Amino acid sequence: MKPAPFTYHRPASVREALELLARYGADAKPVSGGQSLGPMLNMRLARPAHLVDLNDLLELDYVRNTGGVIEIGGLTRHHRVASAPEIGRDLPLLAEAAATIGHYAIRQRGTLGGSLVHADPAAQLPLVAVTLGAEVVLRSAKGERSVPADEFVQSIMTVDLADDEIVTAVRFPQQLADEGSAFDLFSRRHGDFAIVSVALTLRLDPAGAICALRLGLGGVGPVPQRQTGVEQEAIGCLPDAETAARLARAAAAAITPEDHPQVPAAYRRELVETLTARAFLRAAKRAGVTA
Amino acid sequence: MSTPVPISLVVNGEAHDLVVPPRKLLSDVLREDLNLTGTHVGCEHGVCGACTILIDGRPARACLTYAVQLEGHELTTIEAVAEGDTLSPLQQALHEEHGLQCGFCTAGIVMTFEAYLRENPAPSEAEVRDVLSGNLCRCTGYQNIVTAVLKAAEAMRGGRGA
Structure with missing residues (x-):
């Protein structure tokens, strides 16, 4: 398991990296943490002629709060996303999800931008980006544009990214202080790709009823799915076990999962139901603490 | 090329x-x-x-x-990791607790936890198991590795060069 030969480039600036990508186009592949691309290269599922290493672009490793929007640089490692106090405070859903990616050593290298670009249907960060309504910031030598996360992720490992572009940042709307959120997933072995994952946020009105809920499901289709029907159904309900069970059943009914010999559709539905109820109750417990 | x-x-x-x-x-x-x-x-x-x-x-x-x-x-x-013939506290604990059999996975486990215990000197058993999930061991069943890491953490907290 050794990669096919490639020419290695180590740009010292974003500008230099973008010039290299513009020059080599589809023959080049940017690499950051390499925790997904590395295995693909080793297994020769990817054979770029040019590898453009983004790891020196430290200007893309940052967390910035710009008035209600948390902008996180594309080269920010999962471990930092999971453990930075300001992300734990302002984007607890993202921090909780990032802590479940792969394993400790993997999280030291893997990056936010890399995870979004790779767009594995089981991945945590695309799901959280879609659930929270994040914007993905892309740059090429020609300029910058930003795309809503749910438009950026188009299909299995397919994203709205040109050959000469990289993800320089992701902009997440800051979670509100009185919002409760929870992330949960199920995998056969700890740290494996999740079969199903759930991202949920909710807010309560002064009377204690749900006034806003977001529910995103991963692993139930080619891309992360917001469950807007279930979200609507939650409005006005009390955040109790009865509501949890009802919404979880609705979420399980709303999906049309593929039927695999190893993961039958009915099993995936059951996982959606169990994990949704669990995430709902945990988010409800966290909601309203500072209201 | x-x-x-x-x-x-x-x-x-x-x-x-x-x-x-x-x-x-x-x-x-x-x-x-x-x-x-x-x-x-x-x-x-x-x-x-x-x-x-x-x-x-x-x-x-x-x-x-x-x-x-x-x-x-x-x-x-x-x-x-060892200083001459002196094992690190983590290596010593793995030795004492029989945290390895064939030893193939051990180097990776030692490197992972040398770093982790510096970041989190007082981990819970659940935290140790979470981190250990990134290192496959086919011999031990992990129990003794978990015991050894917790013991090493305690030794490292207890004083230098334990």
């Missing part, structure tokens, strides 16, 4: 000048070019954790990194 390139690598505090093809995995360069065979190679796609080393003090899979990427970084391998 892919002609060997000169690189300078700092491994365990020592600088080495090498000429390697860009596609050569760090794990292979450590073992073949530098004779540091304590870093073991298992799955070669980042799953098993056997080849875990430290890059600037943080654990990483040597099989998912190319040596050419690491110029200007400090690498640490299992060879630098």
Whole structure:
């Protein structure tokens, strides 16, 4: 398991990296943490002629709060996303999800931008980006544009990214202080790709009823799915076990999962139901603490 | 394409000048070019954790990194963990608690937890198990490894050079 030969480039600036990508186009592949691309290269599922290493672009490793929007640089490692106090405070859903990616050593290298670009249907960060309504910031030598996360992720490992572009940042709307959120997933072995994952946020009105809920499901289709029907159904309900069970059943009914010999559709539905109820109750417990 | 390139690598505090093809995995360069065979190679796609080393003090899979990427970084391998014949507290605890049998996975486990225990000197058992999930061991069933890591953490908290 050794990669096919490639020419290695180590740009010292974003500008230099973008010039290299513009020059080599589809023959080049940017690499950051390499925790997904590395295995693909080793297994020769990817054979770029040019590898453009983004790891020196430290200007893309940052967390910035710009008035209600948390902008996180594309080269920010999962471990930092999971453990930075300001992300734990302002984007607890993202921090909780990032802590479940792969394993400790993997999280030291893997990056936010890399995870979004790779767009594995089981991945945590695309799901959280879609659930929270994040914007993905892309740059090429020609300029910058930003795309809503749910438009950026188009299909299995397919994203709205040109050959000469990289993800320089992701902009997440800051979670509100009185919002409760929870992330949960199920995998056969700890740290494996999740079969199903759930991202949920909710807010309560002064009377204690749900006034806003977001529910995103991963692993139930080619891309992360917001469950807007279930979200609507939650409005006005009390955040109790009865509501949890009802919404979880609705979420399980709303999906049309593929039927695999190893993961039958009915099993995936059951996982959606169990994990949704669990995430709902945990988010409800966290909601309203500072209201 | 892919002609060997000169690189300078700092491994365990020592600088080495090498000429390697860009596609050569760090794990292979450590073992073949530098004779540091304590870093073991298992799955070669980042799953098993056997080849875990430290890059600037943080654990990483040597099989998912190319040596050419690491110029200007400090690498640490299992060879630098013991001081002469004196095992590190973590190695000593693994020895005492029978935290290994064949030993193939051990170097990766030691490197992972040398870094982790510096970041979190007082982990819970659940935290140790979470981190240990990144290193596959086919012999021990993990119980003794968990015991050893917790024991090492206590020894390291208790005083220097425990």
